[in-house]
Amino acid sequence: MTTNADLLARRNAAVPRALGHATNAYAHRALNAEVWDVEGTRYVDFAGGIAVLNTGHCHPRIMAAARAQMERFTHTCVQVLAYEPYIELAERLNALAPFTGRARTIFFTTGAEAVENAVKIARVATGRGGIIAFSGAFHGRTIMTSALTGKTLPYKRGFGPFPPEIYHVPFPVEHHGVTVADSLRALEYLFRSDIEPGRVAAIMIEPIQGEGGFYEAPAELLQALRGICDAHGILLVSDEVQAGFGRTGKMFGIEHSAVEPDLVTVAKSLAGGFPLSGVIGRDMIMQAAEPGGLGGTYAGNPIACAAALAVLDVIEDEKLLSRADLIGGRIKQRLHAIAQRNDTLPIGAIRGPGAMIGFEIFKGRGGTEPDPDATKRVTSRALQEGLILLSCGVYANVIRVLVPLTVQDDILEEGLGKLERALAA
Ligand SMILES: Cc1ncc(COP(=O)(O)O)c(C=O)c1O
Numbered sequence: 001m002t003t004n005a006d007l008l009a010r011r012n013a014a015v016p017r018a019l020g021h022a023t024n025a026y027a028h029r030a031l032n033a034e035v036w037d038v039e040g041t042r043y044v045d046f047a048g049g050i051a052v053l054n055t056g057h058c059h060p061r062i063m064a065a066a067r068a069q070m071e072r073f074t075h076t077c078v079q080v081l082a083y084e085p086y087i088e089l090a091e092r093l094n095a096l097a098p099f100t101g102r103a104r105t106i107f108f109t110t111g112a113e114a115v116e117n118a119v120k121i122a123r124v125a126t127g128r129g130g131i132i133a134f135s136g137a138f139h140g141r142t143i144m145t146s147a148l149t150g151k152t153l154p155y156k157r158g159f160g161p162f163p164p165e166i167y168h169v170p171f172p173v174e175h176h177g178v179t180v181a182d183s184l185r186a187l188e189y190l191f192r193s194d195i196e197p198g199r200v201a202a203i204m205i206e207p208i209q210g211e212g213g214f215y216e217a218p219a220e221l222l223q224a225l226r227g228i229c230d231a232h233g234i235l236l237v238s239d240e241v242q243a244g245f246g247r248t249g250k251m252f253g254i255e256h257s258a259v260e261p262d263l264v265t266v267a268k269s270l271a272g273g274f275p276l277s278g279v280i281g282r283d284m285i286m287q288a289a290e291p292g293g294l295g296g297t298y299a300g301n302p303i304a305c306a307a308a309l310a311v312l313d314v315i316e317d318e319k320l321l322s323r324a325d326l327i328g329g330r331i332k333q334r335l336h337a338i339a340q341r342n343d344t345l346p347i348g349a350i351r352g353p354g355a356m357i358g359f360e361i362f363k364g365r366g367g368t369e370p371d372p373d374a375t376k377r378v379t380s381r382a383l384q385e386g387l388i389l390l391s392c393g394v395y396a397n398v399i400r401v402l403v404p405l406t407v408q409d410d411i412l413e414e415g416l417g418k419l420e421r422a423l424a425a
Contacts, residue, residue: 001038001039002026002038003038003039004024004025004026004037004038004039007026007038008024008026020154022047022379022388022390023383023388025037025041025043025383025388026038028040030045030057030058031056031057031058032056032057032058032059032404032406032407032408032411033045033046033048033056033057033403033404033406033407033408033411033412033415034057034411035057035388041386042386043383043386043387043388044386044387044388044403044411044414044415044418045057045388045403045404046382046387046388046389046390046401046402046403046415046419047388047389047390047402048269048402048403048404049273050242050268050390050402051210051241051242051247051268051269051402052268052269052272052273053269053272053273053402053404054245054246054247054269054272054311054315054320054324054404054405054406055269055272055311055314055315055320055404055405055406056272056404056405056406056407057273057404058273059272059310059311059314059406061310061313061314062272062273062307062310062311062314064310065306065307065309065310066274066303066304066306066307066310068306069085069302069303069305069306069307070303072302073302074301074302074303075298075301075302076302077297077298078107078295078299078300079292079295083302083305085302085305085306085308085309086107086300086302086305088305088309089105089107089300089305089308089309089312090104090105090106090107090278092309092312093105093266093278093280094280096251096252096312097264097280098238098251098252098254098255098260098261098264099260099261099262099282100260101282101283102282102283103280103281103282103283103286104280104281104283104286104287105278105279105280105281105286106278106279106286106294106295106299106300107276107277107278107299107300107305108276108277108278108279108296108299108300109275109276109277109296109298109299109301109304110140110267110275110277111139111140111241111242111265111267111268111277112139112140112141112142112145113140113142113277113296113299114241114265114266114267114277114278114279115139115140115144115145115148115204115239115241115265116140116142116144116145117279117294118202118204118237118239118263118265118279118281119131119144119148119201119202119204120289120293120294121263121279121281121285121286121288121289121294122201122202122235122237122262122263122285123201123202124288124289124293125201125235125284125285125288125289126201126202126233126234126235128198128199128200128201129164129165129199129201130165130166130167130195130199130200130201131148131165131166131167131200131201131202131203131204132167132168132169132187132190132195132200132202132203132204133148133149133150133166133167133168133203133204133205134150134168134169134170134171134183134204134205134206134209135150135151135168135169135170135171135212135394136150136151136171136173136209136212136213136215136394137149137150137151137168137171137204137205137206137209137212137239138150138151138155138206138209138210138211138212138242139204139206139239139241141155143159143162143163144162144163144166146159146162147162147163147166148166148204150168150171150212151211151212151394165195165199167190167194167195169183169186169187169190170182170183170186171183171209171212171215171217172217172218172221173213173215175349175368176394180218180220180221180224183221184221184224187228197228197231197232197234198232198233200232200234201234201235202234202235202236202237202262202263203225203228203229203234203235203236203237204237204239205217205222205225205236205237205238205239206238206239206240206241206242206243206253207222207238207239207240207243207248207252207253207254207256207257208242208243208248208253208352208353208356210241210242210243210392210400211242211392212392212393212394213358213392213393213394213395213398214351214352214356214357214358214392214393214398214400215351215358216256216351216352216353217257219256219257219258219259222254222257222259223257223259225259226259226260229262235262235263235285236259236260236261236262236263237261237262237263237264237265238252238253238254238261238263238264238265239265240252240253240254240264240265240266241265241266241267241268241277242268243356244264244266244267244268244269244270245266245268245269245270245311245315246269246315246320246321246324246354246405247269247324247354247355247356247402247405248324248352248353248354248355248356249321249322249324249325249328249353249354249355250321250353250354251315251321252264253353253356256353262281262282262285263279263280263281263282263285264279264280264281265277265278265279266278266279266280269311270308270311271304271305271307271308271311272307272308272310272311272314273307274301274303274304274307274308275298275301275304276300276301276304276305276307276308278300314406318405318406320405320406321354323355323405323406324354324355324356324405325354325355327355327403327405327407327412328352328353328354328355328356328357330412330416331355331357331401331403331412331416332350332352332357334416334419334420335347335350335357335359336350338420338423339359342365342425343424343425344420344423344424344425345361345371345374345378345423345424345425346361346362346363346364346365346366346367346371347359347360347361347362347399347423348360348362348366348368349368355401355402355403355405356400356402357400357401358392358393358398358399358400358401359398359399360393360397360398360399361374361375361378361397361398361399362397370393370395370396370397371397372395372396372397374397375391375396375397375398375399376391376396378391378399378422378423379391379399379422381421381422381424382418382419382422385418385421385422386418387415387418387419387422389401389419389422390402401419403415
């Protein structure tokens with residue numbers, strides 16, 4: 001039998017250390033919210049491949065759709081011979097777009113590629129160069145998206161120089177001492193000191209920060225940004241790569257604020273485990289680039305498009321938006337009960353719309369000083385308990401729950417029991 005230790009040794013000899021791993025378990029098979037490693041150990045999966053598996057591992061309808069497409073053809077390059085699943089998926093996403101008016105969608109492969117292309121589209125549509133993002137944001141690992149990411153370590157150090165005309169303002173998190181008013185004041189200063197609004201192409205924001213710590217952008221911030229964008233001809237980009245496709249109880253995270261973005265980046269749970277990303281945007285903006293200016297050899301892979309069509313069906317037929325609210329409610333209820341106990345680590349700031357749930361581990365009960373070491377212990381204890389659990393956050397003290405929305409009730413309860421044991425003091 002191949003063991004996890006064998007594979008780790010081979011990994012250490014063959015793969016650079018820059019590729020981080022949340023666990024040292026090697027996957028063998030997976031189904032819905034359960035994963036088995038190469039040694040046959042079973043885990044409940046609260047990570048969902050980092051927000052990719054809102055519809056669970058290997059959903060039979062998604063697998064069947066992918067398999068059927070695979071039997072027909074796997075690749076033509078959409079720029080050589082286009083295919084119906086691409087067009088149909090664009091039509092479906094245009095109908096779901098979180099803004100009024102006509103939409104268009106173009107597909108890519110990774111989340112970072114979607115963000116890169118949103119920048120290109122915003123620039124060509126406005127004829128301006130500046131892009132404003134937020135501290136704590138995560139937009140990817142390419143050079144442009146690393147530049148947009150609002151966290152230096154491990155995403156920026158040593159990788160520069162970065163492209164010019166990228167600016168950051170603080171993201172409001174009350175217990176980090178930053179209010180919405182502070183963020184808006186910083187933006188105002190930025191307009192005075194570094195780039196006047198007339199040179200800004202886009203403001204990019206995650207409606208709920210993912211990697212940065214599961215902090216929700218307050219509706220009043222999004223509303224204020226919309227107003228500023230409208231006043232100055234700036235485009236508002238909602239990066240829905242992590243928050244999208246039902247995770248928050250709505251199809252897109254920004255829908256909680258009733259603010260309409262101009263461009264939306266999507267990936268991860270869009271295609272249930274197949275690599276696919278896209279930019280959904282307003283008609284005129286999406287038409288600005290010249291033919292041939294956007295695309296990619298593998299962009300909008302037909303298997304991934306077929307899978308994504310099945311994902312949209314599953315979200316609708318299995319009512320996963322209301323299921324997200326239900327699951328999230330159960331998780332939060334359990335966490336609030338744990339927070340009351342004094343035989344567990346001090347946890348608090350339990351939050352999140354739908355099933356995009358985060359909470360923090362603090363150094364003292366009732367305090368807000370982050371405890372990243374205890375957080376690390378919790379994720380490794382969770383693994384020993386048979387639970388795959390991820391941390392995140394600018395202070396590395398946030399636990400995030402990204403359990404598939406299709407999880408069975410008993411598996412969810414089992415996972416929460418494991419989480420509770422991992423949080424023991
Ligand atoms: C909000 C957000 N944008 C962009 C990305 C980059 O996506 P990818 O890793 O597929 O390039 C991520 C990945 O975690 C993300 O959470």
